[in-house]
Amino acid sequence: MSLSAPEKTAFIVCRDGDAVPPALTGALAAIGNFDGVHRGHRSLIERAMQAGRPSAVVTFEPHPRLFFQPDKPHFCLTPEPVKLAILQRIGLTGVFIRRFDQALASLSAAAFVDLLASELKLSGVVVGHNFHFGRGREGTPAVMAELCRAKGLDCIVMPAIGEEGEPVSSSAIRSALEQGDIAKANKLLGYRWVVRSDVRHGDKRGRVLGYPTANMSLSADCRLRHGIYAVRAATAVGVFNGVASFGRRPTFDNGAPLLETFLFDFTGDLYDQMLSVEFVGFIRGEEKFESIEELIAQMDRDSVDAKRILRVDKTLSMID
Structure with missing residues (x-):
């Protein structure tokens, strides 16, 4: 389901x-x-x-x-x-x-x-x-x-x-997510933590970078650590692996936090669709890059890391 x-x-x-x-x-x-x-x-x-x-x-x-x-x-x-x-x-x-x-x-x-x-x-x-x-x-x-x-x-x-001697609690899961410790949060949950929101129109900068993303605004109270994550997303046409950035985009505008998800092997338009995104693993914290070329090279490495994490993780999915 x-x-x-x-x-x-x-x-x-x-x-x-x-x-x-x-x-x-x-x-x-x-x-x-x-x-x-x-x-x-x-x-x-x-x-x-x-x-x-x-x-x-x-x-x-x-x-x-x-x-x-x-x-x-x-x-x-x-x-x-x-x-x-x-x-x-x-x-x-x-x-x-x-x-x-x-x-x-x-x-x-x-x-x-x-x-x-x-x-x-x-x-x-x-x-x-x-x-x-x-x-x-x-x-x-x-x-x-x-x-x-x-x-x-x-x-x-x-x-x-x-x-490991500590009670399983919502507070402990929130703390793990704040630290970007997806592995611990998912272990306490017993499944991969998932968010759900409409895909909004953005500045379409990702297309220029070669990484078109589905942009989602999460709750203002979401305290997930800003950074890069291996993710999976349920769309209207199926579930796709991907890599996502959650944060303020310090290389560009340092604006309001957004979840920006790039889906591997997906082509199409996701605007105004409801997307469920589950977090599989943490890759790195958010960084500011001195050039677009440096950013793209890092995004290439992030994609490789995301695919590696996604290949081996066996945690229960709630979006399949």
């Missing part, structure tokens, strides 16, 4: 105000923000899928951190469309998306569990060992278990998932 062209399945998205359809009634649901849908998140999701009943995720948009700290930038690993595409690919029955606003933030722990039982019609929940919920984060996993018991709901608390 491609993130740019998801398969049509029975995957159900149930938002605030939607009636819970029969296919989701009585679901066992994993609860969390699931930014990144990383290996730790998937341990909860996979447990929910093992119960022989409808399986779902209860998640929140926007991320609660944006509600409580609206002036503080938040590097979102998987904006809602990407998160939903990954959850669909996993094989869940569906997802409940609750808008995180003042009304939800003000619910007591008991009222939140009542919402799960009465409004979402769940039969049980799966939560992580450090899950907190309810007004002022008053609810803990132990409180969740007690409140669920009173409502006749199952409650499964999952232990932490670790990597």
Whole structure:
């Protein structure tokens, strides 16, 4: 399944105000923000899928951190469309998306569990060992278990998932991406990190350099290290290997950050198409070159390095 062209399945998205359809009634649901849908998140999701009943995720948009700290930038690993595409690919029955606003933030722990039982019609929940919920984060996993018991709901608390002695977390993945450590980020995610955006018109400088690129603006809060990456991209006509630059183009204009992707063995027009680009490996940091000839020579070397990385990497793809 491609993130740019998801398969049509029975995957159900149930938002605030939607009636819970029969296919989701009585679901066992994993609860969390699931930014990144990383290996730790998937341990909860996979447990929910093992119960022989409808399986779902209860998640929140926007991320609660944006509600409580609206002036503080938040590097979102998987904006809602990407998160939903990954959850669909996993094989869940569906997802409940609750808008995180003042009304939800003000619910007591008991009222939140009542919402799960009465409004979402769940039969049980799966939560992580450090899950907190309810007004002022008053609810803990132990409180969740007690409140669920009173409502006749199952409650499964999952232990932490670790990597080399450190817990797998969205924060650790953000930190790795900020450092350009794609290998670590992808290892924690369990798949190649992917972004999705429309291809925009640029200054077409790449054509002059012999490297025409698909240009994409990522979120202003994206803190991916500026540099050159081996990538793969899903287009309307297939998936292609490539090399990409993310940054401000210091050799030319030092402008707003752009993701500029050159696809090997591709000819055609990608303007205004939705492109999914997954990051396979880091090649080098962004540099300023003294001449166009020097830049082109380096781009040639970058392409060779990208092809080498792409040949050997076996990390799970979410765009195939």
